[in-house]
Amino acid sequence: MSIEPDFWPTRLRRRYTPLSLIAHGGMAKVYRARDEFLGRDVAVKLFRATATAESDFRRQEVEVNVLARLNHPNVVTLLDAAVDRSDSEDTRIYYVMELVVGSDLKNRLDSGPMGARQVAQIGYWVSTALEHVHGLGIVHRDVKPANILITASADGQTMTAKLGDFGIASVGNARAIPDEEFVTGTVAYLSPEQARGEEVGPASDVYSLGLVLLQCLTATLAFPGPAQHSAMARLLDDPEIPDTVAPQWKQLLRAMTSREAADRPDIHDVALALAQLSFTESGRHRSRSAAVVPGLPDDAFDRITAVAARVLAVPIAAVSIVGSSRMWVTARNDLEVTRLGGDAGVNGTALLRQEPWVIEDARLDPLAVGNPLLSPASGGSDELRFYAGVPLLRADATALGTLCVLDTKPRSIDALDMSTLQDLAAIVMRELDWRAGH
Missing domain, CATH: 3.30.200.20 (Phosphorylase Kinase; domain 1)
Known part of the structure; x- marks a missing residue:
């Protein structure tokens, strides 16, 4: 031009x-x-x-x-x-x-729905951006596909995203956008409190992001139609989530799009849940023939999990490596762990965020959504309640897997026990590095 x-x-x-x-x-x-x-x-x-x-x-x-x-x-x-x-x-x-080289999400959605893995990746990056924004006391107030800039890897399998257009952002809670300030496409992603003209806080961005993610999965607007009709519809009904959407996604999206702002998860919790979903979806596409670390040692990992279980006084400890065909598990004899296999124990959140992840009670914590050990919808057990996992990090900070401990009862973990778990994870990596050099 x-x-x-x-x-x-x-x-x-x-x-x-x-x-x-x-x-x-x-x-x-x-x-x-x-x-x-x-x-x-x-x-x-x-x-x-x-x-x-x-x-x-x-x-x-x-x-x-x-x-x-x-x-x-x-x-x-x-x-x-x-x-x-x-x-x-x-x-x-x-x-x-x-200059962000790529396209905006709105243009991408004109081509139809996106794969769950790509949606999880985009949602994770946007939610981490919003976490930073909310931490500064800022509410974006206009989260929509046109304001999300995306780029894809050469093979199209990995997506990154940047949040832009802060033209109607507010510092602290603020009133909803006046009608005359609506721009094309904004109404479809309003939160109920925005539609009612009430004070708007960070939970409003969570709701809008939930509608964006739902549209990515279905290529359909949750509340279509003229502006006034669309705005009013969300005051009466929750967005329809079709049966084609996986159960773990349904659980997260229903929470994010609750009509009551107080019932929505914090953006930090959303980011963690999307990180886990991103890893879970990636695992479904991974080829078993492309193991990251061939010829993994058995005895060393068995001993490390035994130490973790004994020192932290938990019934289950496990090491899981991305691309490996098995897990290394230490468990009490009276516990059934045969369902744990392959990548089930890999903590996707730790892999993406490179930090520990703790779920004190899986039945109360929305972060359990998508966890392949704790979420029945993802093939996990409904008996396990506690999870603490740390990433297995290479020297360049890339993660290969996780060392985790589990319990059938809700519990917490203190700083000393977490340090022990991280030290044991470092020993696992030292063993892997030694074997790779020999």
Whole structure:
């Protein structure tokens, strides 16, 4: 697309050369441009000349202030912001942001539903971005596919995502978006409290993300139709989740889209659940012929799990390696563990987040959703209640599997026991490294 030079504000012309139009909305257009000073391509959000009312300036100032506070790999980075006043009758506000090479989720959904593995990956990255945002006291208020930028690996199997467009974000709880500020597509993803015009907090973003994930799995809007009808529909009904959606997904999505904000899980819990789902879905596509570590030693791992079970006073301890055909399990003789096999014990959350994961009571903790040991819907046992797992990390911080301990009773784990579990995991990795060198 060619752009008339006169359209580009004077101040921008001194450094940024417009290349093509990426997207446009009611208030602004986003262009791909060349930063001549640093020799790289960037994204420039240029507001329309008519968007100069006091309320417009205030809204744009809020967005700049919000973006300037954010520093997260899954949030679009703000590089520059300014007002071009070279023409007193044509004041232009612009932001310069990192250029995300790929597409937005809205365009991808035009092609139909996505695989559960890709949905889990996208949901995880967006939820971690929102966790960072909420931690700073900011509510996005406009989580929708058009505001999620996605990129895929060469084989299309691995997805990453960045959250953008903080134009109506708020610091702290705030009133819902006034009707006149609705932009195309926003109404379909409103939370019930937004539709009622009530105060909006972080739980509103959780609800909107739940609708986005449901649409990714089904390629269907949960609340279609005219704006007023769509907004009112969510006050009367929960979104319909078809039987084609897997049980573990249903459980998570129902929790995220509860009509009562207080009943929705915290975004941190959502991120953990999606991490586990991401790993579970990835495991279903893994080839057994491509084991990560061939010829794994038996005696060493059996002894390590025995030590873990004995020192932490738990009935079950297990080592599981991605791509291996078995687990190494130590269990009391009176416990049935024959259902544990293959990758069942691998802690997907630890693999993605590279940190320990603890579930004190599987019947009360939403993080148990998708865990292949604790969730019956994922093939796990309904008798196991407690889980603590740590990742098996290589020197480059990539994870190969997990060392975990389990119990049939709810319990907690203190810092000393967690340190012991991490030390034992380090011993497992030392054994793996030694065998790989011999």
